[in-house]
Amino acid sequence: MILKELKLLKFRRYSDRYFQFNQNINFISGINGSGKTSVLEAIHYLSLTKSFRTNINSEAINDGQKYFQIFGNFLNKQSLGLLINLNYSRTDGKRVIVNGIPETRVSDHIGKIPIVILSPDSVHVTDGTQSERRSFIDKILSQAFQEYFVNLLEFRRRLSARNQTLIDYFKKGKNHYDAFFESQDELLVQYALKIHTYRMGFQREFNLIFQDYFRQFSHISKTVEFRIIPNIEADDEEKYEGFCLRRLKENFRRDLISGRTSTGPQYDEIKIILGEHDIKPFGSQGEHKITQIALIFAEGKYLEKIKDEPVIYLLDDLFAYLDARHCQKIVDFIGKHNQVFITATDVKETLQYGFEKLKDAMVIDIGEGKIK
Amino acid sequence: MSTLPNSVQVLIELFARFPGIGRKTAQRLAFYLLKAKREEAVALAKAIIDVKDRIFKCSTCNNIAEVDPCPICTDPRRDHSIICVVQEPMDVLAIEKTGHFRGLYHVLGGVLSPLNGIGPDDLNIDGLLQRLESIQEVILAINPTRDGDTTALYLSKLIKSRNIKVTRIAQGLPVGIELEFADEMTLTHALEGRTNL
Numbered sequence: 001m002i003l004k005e006l007k008l009l010k011f012r013r014y015s016d017r018y019f020q021f022n023q024n025i026n027f028i029s030g031i032n033g034s035g036k037t038s039v040l041e042a043i044h045y046l047s048l049t050k051s052f053r054t055n056i057n058s059e060a061i062n063d064g065q066k067y068f069q070i071f072g073n074f075l076n077k078q079s080l081g082l083l084i085n086l087n088y089s090r091t092d093g094k095r096v097i098v099n100g101i102p103e104t105r106v107s108d109h110i111g112k113i114p115i116v117i118l119s120p121d122s123v124h125v126t127d128g129t130q131s132e133r134r135s136f137i138d139k140i141l142s143q144a145f146q147e148y149f150v151n152l153l154e155f156r157r158r159l160s161a162r163n164q165t166l167i168d169y170f171k172k173g174k175n176h177y178d179a180f181f182e183s184q185d186e187l188l189v190q191y192a193l194k195i196h197t198y199r200m201g202f203q204r205e206f207n208l209i210f211q212d213y214f215r216q217f218s219h220i221s222k223t224v225e226f227r228i229i230p231n232i233e234a235d236d237e238e239k240y241e242g243f244c245l246r247r248l249k250e251n252f253r254r255d256l257i258s259g260r261t262s263t264g265p266q267y268d269e270i271k272i273i274l275g276e277h278d279i280k281p282f283g284s285q286g287e288h289k290i291t292q293i294a295l296i297f298a299e300g301k302y303l304e305k306i307k308d309e310p311v312i313y314l315l316d317d318l319f320a321y322l323d324a325r326h327c328q329k330i331v332d333f334i335g336k337h338n339q340v341f342i343t344a345t346d347v348k349e350t351l352q353y354g355f356e357k358l359k360d361a362m363v364i365d366i367g368e369g370k371i372k
Numbered sequence: 373m374s375t376l377p378n379s380v381q382v383l384i385e386l387f388a389r390f391p392g393i394g395r396k397t398a399q400r401l402a403f404y405l406l407k408a409k410r411e412e413a414v415a416l417a418k419a420i421i422d423v424k425d426r427i428f429k430c431s432t433c434n435n436i437a438e439v440d441p442c443p444i445c446t447d448p449r450r451d452h453s454i455i456c457v458v459q460e461p462m463d464v465l466a467i468e469k470t471g472h473f474r475g476l477y478h479v480l481g482g483v484l485s486p487l488n489g490i491g492p493d494d495l496n497i498d499g500l501l502q503r504l505e506s507i508q509e510v511i512l513a514i515n516p517t518r519d520g521d522t523t524a525l526y527l528s529k530l531i532k533s534r535n536i537k538v539t540r541i542a543q544g545l546p547v548g549i550e551l552e553f554a555d556e557m558t559l560t561h562a563l564e565g566r567t568n569l
Contacts, residue, residue, distance in 0.1 A: 183525035
């Protein structure tokens with residue numbers, strides 16, 4: 001997938017701005033606060049219908065305005081155009097229109113424009129909380145498989161309904177695992193099983209790609225593994241529902257007090273094992289960075305394999321993140337096959353790294369409004 | 373708006389509270405009444421008052437009625453060994469229109485919805501359980517939604533424990549639809565619920 005043109009209306013600091021992009025490498029340069037990351041954010045919106053910086057859409061509206069609009073003109077592998085328009089207004093909410101036809105459900109849209117993002121927030125896969133690590137897999141699988149995304153949403157809604165019931169029962173002094181919980185749990189575990197099955201399948205396939213990239217990028221001779229430790233351990237998937245139901249019932253009293261369901265894929269753990277140890281406490285700074293980069297590219301490769309469509313890479317502030325030599329190697333590596341967007345604070349600094357020598361690179365200087 | 377006489381404004385305001393009625397439609401309804409004959413407006417006002425004064429819920433099935441028990445519950449020609457459980461009185465109307473069900477009804481008054489603060493105690497479930505004595509089959513005609521599914525499963529557990537047959541109406545394709553236009557969920561249900569020919 002390639003983004004040819006982008007138009008932003010009343011979005012962040014842009015009241016009306018038009019961009020044209022190169023099909024390979026695009027450097028978005030400008031001083032701090034000039035709106036570089038907003039360009040990546042807009043592309044993220046068009047792909048995943050949300051921001052990676054905030055959960056509050058109205059924050060992305062230009063000061064004092066009532067709405068924002070993003071238009072993107074994409075071209076897929078078969079050279080078919082995809083005109084995506086995302087509107088958000090304070091009163092009417094969000095709407096996505098593809099080639100003139102409104103999308104009825106978000107789940108129909110996710111995955112049409114496969115993207116991978118590297119941002120200061122996305123690096124928490126190796127050093128962040130478990131919930132940040134789970135969102136890494138959820139984001140990939142939701143783009144890769146519509147069924148996963150639909151299941152995940154349904155699972156979350158059912159889970160919050162169960163948690164609310166726990167709170168209600170606790171307030172009323174009811175402390176028996178009754179038919180109401182039984183019914184909720186029997187339905188909940190069906191969705192839990194689907195999530196579990198997808199995640200386990202993902203682990204198998206993803207690891208091969210990840211390990212391959214890790215070897216290419218690093219000189220570290222240790223082995224690496226992306227490991228999911230499921231909250232419910234079942235050696236075969238047929239037993240999963242039964243195990244899960246039993247644990248839900250066993251932990252009922254405890255859950256009643258905490259008002260939270262402590263069993264299920266919402267507590268799956270993710271560990272990255274370098275050598276023999278968990279990278280989070282034991283990895284060096286350099287090992288973390290290389291691992292994160294390898295993860296990001298493995299994510300892209302995996303998505304490409306499933307979607308059969310080149311992904312778009314959004315690399316926010318790559319230079320603050322890696323040294324120039326590594327950056328150049330990486331950009332060169334992906335820029336040959338994929339469209340890449342990279343933000344950088346200073347265009348001069350960027351060029352100093354020798355990037356202008358890269359063929360097919362385009363520098364978009366936002367600060368001065370000039371396009372080179 | 374402020375140029376309108378107060379009584380018209382109040383009328384528009386009240387119409388706008390109706391389900392499915394927006395501001396514009398509310399205005400049209402109000403102006404329609406302004407133009408209409410006095411008798412028509414009075415008839416409407418009377419109908420509204422009648423509905424509030426004369427209609428109450430049947431103490432047996434919880435359906436709306438003017439007499440208690442309602443005509444369906446007391447009809448000797450109906451099959452009193454089979455109950456169809458529905459969410460709302462409107463659902464009774466929908467099933468009656470088919471003319472294919474001759475049993476009794478039971479109106480729950482909603483579905484279990486913890487996120488909206490509706491638990492088993494908030495629905496007319498006890499009333500249903502008390503009616504089960506001479507019942508042979510309970511048909512659950514509950515909407516195939518998230519909360520509807522939970523409710524159906526919950527009721528089936530309570531009813532089955534009394535050794536009474538429980539069925540749920542089929543889920544799948546509407547009549548006359550073309551397959552390619554059906555969404556994945558509906559088709560999945562239709563495949564799962566396929567029948568022998």
